[in-house]
Amino acid sequence: MKEKKQNCQKNQDTESVASSQCQVTRRAVLQGAVALGAATVGGMALNLTVAKQAEAAERAMPQTWDETIDIAIIGSGFAGLSAAAEAADKGGAVIIFEKRSTYGGNSIINGGEYNAWDDELHLRQQLKLGDDSAELHKNDTLKGGDNYGSPELVEILTAHAPEALNWMIDNGGLKLRNILNRTGGHTAYRTHTCEEGVGRGYTEAIKKIAVGKGAKIRLNSTLKWIWRKDADPQSPVEGIEVQTGRRTKNIKITKALILASGGFSRDIKMRQSFNPSIVPEFNCTNQPGATGEVIRNAQAIGADALQMAFIQLYPYAEPETGMLDAPAVYPFRGPGYGIVYVNRKGKRFVNEMERRDVVSMAQIKTGMKPTYSIFNEAMIPKMGTMEEVEKGLAKGRFIRAATMAELAKKLQISANVLQETIDTHNRYLAAGKDPDFGRQFTKAMIPLLDGPFYAIAQWPAVHHTMGGLRINSEAQVIDIWGNPIPKLFAAGEVTGGIHGDNRLGGNAIPDCIVFGRIAGTSAQKAG
Template sequence: MKREDTEAAATKGVSRRSVLKGAVAMGAAAASGLALNMGVPGTAEAMIKKLPTKWDETWDVVIIGSGFAGLAAAAEAAGKGAKVVVLEKMPTYGGNSIINGGVYAAWDSEFHYRQKLNLGDDSPKQHINDTLKGGDYYSIPELVEVMANGAAGALNWMIDEGGAKIRPTVTRAGGHTAYRTHSAVAGVGREYTEALRKIAEKRGAKTVLNSEVTWIWRKDADPKSPVLGVEVKRGRRTLNIKAAKALILASGGFSRDIKMRMAHNPRLVPAFGCTNHPGATGEMIRFAQSIGADTLQMNFIQLYPFAEPETSILDTPAVYPFNGPGYGIVYVNKLGKRFVNELERRDVCAFAQINLGANMKPTWSIFNHAMILKMGGSYEEVEAGLKKGRFIKADSIAEMAGKLGIPADALVKTIEDHNRYIEQGKDPDFNKPITKVMIPLVEGPFYSVSQWPAVHHCMGGIRINPNAQVIDVFGAVIPKLYAAGEVAGGVHGSNRLGSNAIPDAVSFGRVAGTNAAKERA
């Protein structure tokens, strides 16, 4: 049995024992109008709170979180006639989704760019297989199918109804075997969140900011007992909001909660930076556990290999190393040498850098002018990056080496070798798959961008089924409770392939919203 399996089994055992002990207290409490909540997950003590005697607000569907998953769920639920509210704890909407890199994996779109550019074949099945392999087969196949089969339709929906725009190219990202990654014109996830918000608002959904959920109301431990609503802190007021049909959790992961992430993955010490927004703290996962929800694979937390080295932000230049491998971008270290197959998965690329040693920070990606548009970039972005000092420009590889402070002879040889590998169709150094659209770094100008790994994405989370229903620790559906996006686990396995985050969140958000609206009030 692998270490991850052992850890997951141990965690599940603690959760089951906690719920069993707590349920004894809950059984007695239910008769007196008290609510189910275990307080701190992983402890046997049960926290008892009285159920509300009245509700301050009542909605058909209450959604926690206003990112990709939450807004997609809101749009679909409202479109089915439900009265919908999205509760966002932060003062602005969107969470991580707005600062996401705007890259979206789908086997096709209504523009058929892959076919028009002769970039080879692809299919939902191939996308499924890549995702399963990329996550070391820890993914739940039925969940992966929902994402891959829903990806193209969800992308077209955001384009047609929401006005989202994508660039006229498709890239091949690490771990994918096909050119299937689409890039937003805005260069960030806001392209899609704006589209989703437009659809949701047009259909009547309401978003309320500065609304922090502090409790999930569920009556008792009976498997048939539904979720009732939430307690919300809004300014100085504490409100009880009823979810007459369903509650949808779409609150994201916990990468910003250092204590929580280290509890599940002790390697991710505070010294690691984080690409996430400040609100990615995972409390909704803990609250869901407190009412009996199961979790899985919580130790699977991803590093983004290409974050800005000093601040760890995922800015627009930090997306170029991710989008570039399918067109010939090269990663080099301070010695001027390659250190990994550029088409490898994110976890491989991240640890290839970490294993170089802290004194080798940062590494760089090198590309040329001919690659910019093909890999989903824009000349305007590059110019802006040059002004900020994120991109470095040079007319020759030797000049670039001088500007980066690395040995010119070594860097020139590395690039010449890589150019030859592209021409010969074989990479003897790292066995990178060579494709016909890769561009040798022969003609300038040349550009570089610095990079270093930072904590980025939680693959584990709340256990759900293909209907986006939350599953309890006994394997039963918790009535009227759904989850979608990064808050849920099981889609990506041990490692998320880059550009799978948005199709995962939007596809499952749509499923959750559609099914929630069908629940009986």
């Protein structure tokens, strides 16, 4: 304590810190940390930890700035593009920095599923798929994450999901398929699919809006550091250090910095440090850029992060590579129409209506890689398109057979066992009761009576990191003391505390876009 006080005084002498009293306050503790860690004072950037340690190493504030812009956005996925679209609405220099050489991050290869309890086309009503509401969507989302998610933030996500979807349709030219799915953990048919069947449908729409309003995207540009003088609650983010090729620039930010850099599923070391059970041997559905350095950079200037151990496996990835290609979305879309999951012995092993974490763990517990989704041709137009399935067949992703016995032969499963499994499931569906796994049957489900029949192999792969930076309802990043960091915002997978310990499939896109837009609007008001 005494040492901290001394350090505090030392800092007071040399730095023009706004504080008038020098008690052992949280501010003093932080200043102490600066002095303790750096053993130097005056003009230094914040240092919360030991000197010379990775991203938390001591860095002196730049003497000059190479460039000044109004709003900087890190990442060009759903969240970054949405933030840019709103931020650029009122003019000013809005620039997205993307470290990869192509835009779109993970979003552009995302499965393309968007949950909303309504849309301007009223698909659910048109397709006669029952009822839904913002309240139901909210409750499913909270329950699906075992109530670890923030009810306040989940309410925002679910309430604004339809209007964000309509925004992309009206202003970005987004086109939806004429289908609606009930997917794992949801109690309603609310999962929309864009025409392209991958996230690109949405990224292109939002990019069109953002670029149309004057936002710029700088590729090959990596955030190296966030400049903030100290962790005083009044101390704003002042700029960023960005590397493009071998040039490093210090860029002054007048209004706001928005972090929209995505999750850290491809950051094996970081994954391991928070959740050792997500072993390196797991495949991953993400692109190579999904690493966690931006979270560490934000932590280095005092940002809080939470629920970092909650890491999601996608149950239906391509077993060998972990790829989430177009066929890998069919097992996810299928449960509402009667798709059946079987293990390599031809037996069901889980309630197909279950959440991703439950299905993934059930697969791993079969002890036999892979498992299969079984469906028939009548389900295809409900879940996707015949054209997409034909392409998947040509690549060997889907397997087709005229009869169940032939399908079993192609999967090297006992024909008798598979037939028995499917017959039993058909009986349960007819009776409306599943004594084995408690599947919640609906009228929209199709029994597997008529061929041709289809199968696809599936296995869990690391997919989404639910943890990340702590934000409030304005998308402001919150520091470790509970105060918003001035001029710093975040949205999308880089944030944490929304989805709880398990994100429901189809909730990522509305999360990114709803909070991305909020971040962009808040950023305009900042500074």
